[in-house]
Amino acid sequence: MEETRNMTVREDREKKEKKEKKEKLTALLLCLFLGESGAHKFYQERWGMAVLYLLTFGLFGVGVFIDFWGLLYEAGGQKIGDIISNTLIYIALAVLGTLWVLPIVYLLYTAFRVQPSTGIIYQLFPSDLKLGFDNFVTLFKETQFFRWLMNTFLVAICSCALTTMFILMVSYAFSRMRFKLRKPLMNVLLVLGMFPGFMSMIAVYFILKAMGLTNSLFALILVYSGGAGLSYYICKGFFDTLPRSLEEAAILDGASQWTIFWRVTIPLAKPIIVYTVLTSFISPWCDFIFVNTIINDANKYTVALGLYRLINAENSSFSENFTVFCAGATIVGAIISALFLSMQKYYVEGVSSGAVK
Amino acid sequence: MDISTKTVPKTAKGEGGFFTRMWRKVKDFVLSVVHGSAATKISCLFMGVGQMMRGQYGKGIIYFLLEVLFVLYMALFGGPYIWHLGDLGTTLGGQEWNDATQAYEYTKGDNSFLILLYGVVSLIVLLLFVAVWFMNVSGNIKNDKLRNIAAKAAPQLFLDTKTKLVQGACSMKLSSRAIAMQGGRVRVYLSGNCEGASVEIDGERVPISELREGDRFGSLQTLIFKGMGQDKKKGTYAEFLRDENIYTKEPPVHCLYLYSENGDLNGAEYLRECGKVSTFKEDCAQLINRKFYALLLALPMLGLLVFTVMPLIFMILIAFTNYDFSHTPPGQLFDWVGMANFSKIFSIGSGGLDFLLVFLRVLVWTFIWAFFATFTNYFFGMILALMINKKGIKLKMFWRTLFVLAIAVPQFVTLLLMNKILDADGILNVILGTKILWLGDSSHWAIIPRITIIVVNMWIGIPYTILMCSGILMNIPAEMYEAAKLDGANPMQMFINIVLPYMLHVTTPYLITQFVGNINNFNVIWLLSGGGPVDNINYGAGAKAQATDLLVTWLYRLTTDVNPQYNLASVIGIIIFVISAALSLITFNRSKATKNEEDYQ
Structure with missing residues (x-):
């Protein structure tokens, strides 16, 4: 008697499990093919959600996506779920990765393409396709690219040294020292940083003019590093996390704040210094709005402005210079990428420590 | 580390609202000058002279030079610009027929743009000078106070009884007479856990935990440094120790300081300055120590002032003028128009809702x-x-x-x-x-x-x-x-x-x-x-915004257009600023990191 009852219970359970699994599978398929209409929610008899899905295209696809993943694991179990989801992830990563790399590949491809005689560059694989270094030759021979490159190097190195120094100094003062105007000053700097920089560009131009500095690289360095104090936030956040006990020990040993700054804090702040150096080194390579206002002597261009002018100047036709632009962009891109990829670790550290605060 | 001991009592100075405090400060300042010494009074007119009279030559010369430079700047360059800030120039440049010489004479007109720009620069220079002037005068006032104290306490020597009171429920007996004989000051260090410790002064036994700054025992007054924590007024205790040239291996938890003078400075100031006027060398040494922040911040702040603050003030002021393509200096003047640009954008008064839309x-x-x-x-x-x-x-x-x-x-x-x-x-x-x-x-x-x-x-x-x-x-x-x-x-x-x-x-x-x-x-x-x-x-509306323009690109377009409208661009800039500043200030002040700055340490 007892046994048969147990048997039936077990059978019942098995049946139920089978049924559930079947239901899950059906829901999964419904979700996969008709998810946007909320079909799987209707099937699971969750009417409210179903109607909501129906009206919002499955909460704009995100809801369906989430449901699909969940159902996948529920219907197939951990192992099968993992296999399928990993496969899907590989496919997604491959597709997206290609999408991300394609423009860069196109850039490289165009850079090495020889200017077609017809003047049309838009065909992807024209019949008279030739590859070669012609564009790079043109770049260095006919434009002042080498000059621009050197200018940018000079500006980048000087302004990155100044900027880093400024940021470290301001951050240390705000993080480690206590003085009357500290809080108000911090808030004022925060607010100042909110103004769109180029709103004041014309005024900056005239101030520089009054100082007799327009059309010089020195002016660029000053402009790039003059506002550095505003971006103390990430660095200060980092300094805040350094243990104070080291400092106090140094104080008791008779060290001055000066010594502590150079001997205790700076050596500990290596990651954030690398981050600051990296970002401030890169920014002159990318900015062209300020250069555009301050400098109008082609000898003093930085690469960004030079390349921008190459394809946006009024007297140059775009298709003539596009391949040359791509060649220049490749060189700049190569420099920055090399730098960036080698310092990626520090960059991540900086970005995430800045984001969490 | 325990930094929760924030039991430092508030002094009367810190009480009252912002304006009350400011008023009190101004009053103190004026009174101190009025009752001050001749050196202080002279310094109000000739900066640095007061310091030189007291032997602070380095400081005095710097102040004096600053004043000379300022006067020269204002007389030769800045003054006229500030003068013309109100009208932004009145004479239009151009040519005029001169009957006497029978020729056209070219006159150089006013340039509203430069007047506004250099006017702002000069105003900031003026503000900076006022700040320096205050530093100069209050330095003299400080010297006055020191002299008064020195006169009262002289020819006293700095003799300290460094007495250690260690751990637990022990107590220390002191008498005000004995203290007075030792030069008027006693310092008691309490290290370790001193919750039960007490001090007995002239037979009056007081537990350490109940002592407050300013408590009196006969002729004695107390000043207490509690813990290693932060005190805005006095700096860290470690700093205090360093200033006093006392280095202890084991930092004391409490320091009780008793002194018997009725000086008008509080004990901390008294201790620090001990009646002596600081020398130039000492002042400079402070710059790499207690005032290191001033040294650190000086250059970055200068950079900000020149390349961010001045241009910003200038551009904000532009929003209240009619500086656009039909008022472009040189050749044309522009003028203040009040809130007209704001009402144009928000279409108050002027015809149609075009701009607002x-x-x-x-x-x-x-x-x-x-x-x-x-x-x-x-x-x-x-x-x-x-x-x-x-x-x-x-x-x-x-x-x-x-x-x-x-x-x-x-x-x-x-x-x-x-x-x-x-x-x-x-x-x-x-x-x-x-x-x-x-x-x-x-x-x-x-x-x-x-x-x-x-x-x-x-x-x-x-x-x-x-x-x-x-x-x-x-x-x-x-x-x-x-x-x-x-x-x-x-x-x-x-x-x-x-x-x-x-x-x-x-x-x-x-x-x-x-x-x-x-x-x-x-x-x-x-x-x-x-x-x-x-x-x-x-x-059609002359606003020149295009379909995917953001506020910033619209602003840029308005300034770089063939017919630039700098005034409207400035208004937009101010609006962008208000939006972003509000958003970020709320976030940053609410975020955990700002509230508990010291939690990570």
């Missing part, structure tokens, strides 16, 4: 853009980061580098490249065999360019999110996952219930900064679509 359109688009740009990047970036970091996925480094390459190529390159790829004859249309104007289709509220821009922005922004998220995801406590797994949660539920809340919690400030950054995202819009396509409705 354009403004609202741009504003709404700016917010829509900022919202989508921020959240698409955030969520898709997070999902990608999760995919790459998922257990069992191989070649993590390779996948990450694929995406990170997009960051490594400078933004202006990728944006210009994208602009060309999406051109009407661009490579994308060639591949697809279509003729879609990805960035130029103005039909249906320019919906295609708008979506294109947001998608391209994803291409640019998602790699940043991947980098950031990879860092944070590793910090999620593993126990949380384990617990969820035991509860039978599937990976998706884990994502929704653990990862997402954690990420949102941790990165809220980041999201808001991103949002503000996107409101001001000039590069993406300007290099990609240039703000276009041109929208006929907008152009």
Whole structure:
């Protein structure tokens, strides 16, 4: 008697499990093919959600996506779920990765393409396709690219040294020292940083003019590093996390704040210094709005402005210079990428420590 | 480290509202000058002379030179500009027929722009000078006070009884007479746990915990330094010790200081300055020590003043003038117009709602853009980061580098490249065999360019999110996952219930900064679509905004147009600023990091 009852219970359970699994599978398929209409929610008899899905295209696809993943694991179990989801992830990563790399590949491809005689560059694989270094030759021979490159190097190195120094100094003062105007000053700097920089560009131009500095690289360095104090936030956040006990020990040993700054804090702040150096080194390579206002002597261009002018100047036709632009962009891109990829670790550290605060 | 001992009593100085305190300070200042010494009074007129009279030659000469420079600057350059700030110039340049010489005479007219610019510069110089003047006079006042004290306490020597009171419920007997005989001061250090300790002064026994600054025992007054914690007025206790040249291996928990003078300075100041006027060398030494912040901040602040603050004030003032294409110096003058530009944008009074409608359109688009740009990047970036970091996925480094390459190529390159790829004859249309104007289709509220821009922005922004998220995801406590797994949660539920809340919690400030950054995202819009396509409705109003213009690009367009309208651009700049400043101030002041600055230490 007892046994048969147990048997039936077990059978019942098995049946139920089978049924559930079947239901899950059906829901999964419904979700996969008709998810946007909320079909799987209707099937699971969750009417409210179903109607909501129906009206919002499955909460704009995100809801369906989430449901699909969940159902996948529920219907197939951990192992099968993992296999399928990993496969899907590989496919997604491959597709997206290609999408991300394609423009860069196109850039490289165009850079090495020889200017077609017809003047049309838009065909992807024209019949008279030739590859070669012609564009790079043109770049260095006919434009002042080498000059621009050197200018940018000079500006980048000087302004990155100044900027880093400024940021470290301001951050240390705000993080480690206590003085009357500290809080108000911090808030004022925060607010100042909110103004769109180029709103004041014309005024900056005239101030520089009054100082007799327009059309010089020195002016660029000053402009790039003059506002550095505003971006103390990430660095200060980092300094805040350094243990104070080291400092106090140094104080008791008779060290001055000066010594502590150079001997205790700076050596500990290596990651954030690398981050600051990296970002401030890169920014002159990318900015062209300020250069555009301050400098109008082609000898003093930085690469960004030079390349921008190459394809946006009024007297140059775009298709003539596009391949040359791509060649220049490749060189700049190569420099920055090399730098960036080698310092990626520090960059991540900086970005995430800045984001969490 | 225990920093919770914040039992330092408030002194009377710190009480009252802001204005009460300011009033009290001003009153004190004026009275001190009036009752001050001759040196102080002379210093009000001739800076630095007072210091020189007291032997502070280095300081005095610097102050004096500053004053000379200031007077020269104002007389030769700045003064007239400040004078003309009110009218921004009155004489128009041009040529005039002169009967006497029978020739045209060219006159150099006023340049409103330069008057405003140099006027602002000179005003700031003036403000700086006032600040220096205050420093100069209050330095003299301080010297006065020191002299008074020195006179009262002289010819006293600094003799301290360094008495150690160690641990536990022990007590110390002191008598005011004995103290007076020892030079009037006694310092008691209490190290370790001194909760039960007490001091007996003239037979009156007081537990340490009940002592307050300023308590009196006969002729004695107390000053207490509690703990190593922070005290805004006195600096850290460690600093105090250093100033006093006392280095103890084991930092005391409490320091009780008793002194018998009735000086009008509090004990801390008294101790620090001990009746002597500081020498130039000492002042300089302070700059690398207690006043190191001044040295650190000087250069960066100067940079900010010249390249950020002055231009900003200038541009804000422009918003209240009629500086536009028909009032462009040199040759033309512009003038103050009050709030006219604001009422033009908000269409108060002037005919039609044209400008307001354009403004609202741009504003709404700016917010829509900022919202989508921020959240698409955030969520898709997070999902990608999760995919790459998922257990069992191989070649993590390779996948990450694929995406990170997009960051490594400078933004202006990728944006210009994208602009060309999406051109009407661009490579994308060639591949697809279509003729879609990805960035130029103005039909249906320019919906295609708008979506294109947001998608391209994803291409640019998602790699940043991947980098950031990879860092944070590793910090999620593993126990949380384990617990969820035991509860039978599937990976998706884990994502929704653990990862997402954690990420949102941790990165809220980041999201808001991103949002503000996107409101001001000039590069993406300007290099990609240039703000276009041109929208006929907008152009009619003379507002010149185009379909995908954000407030910032609109501002830029207004200033770089053939017919620039700097005044309106400034108004827009102020509006952008108000929006972003409000958003960020709220976030930063609410964020944990600011509230508990010292929690991490």
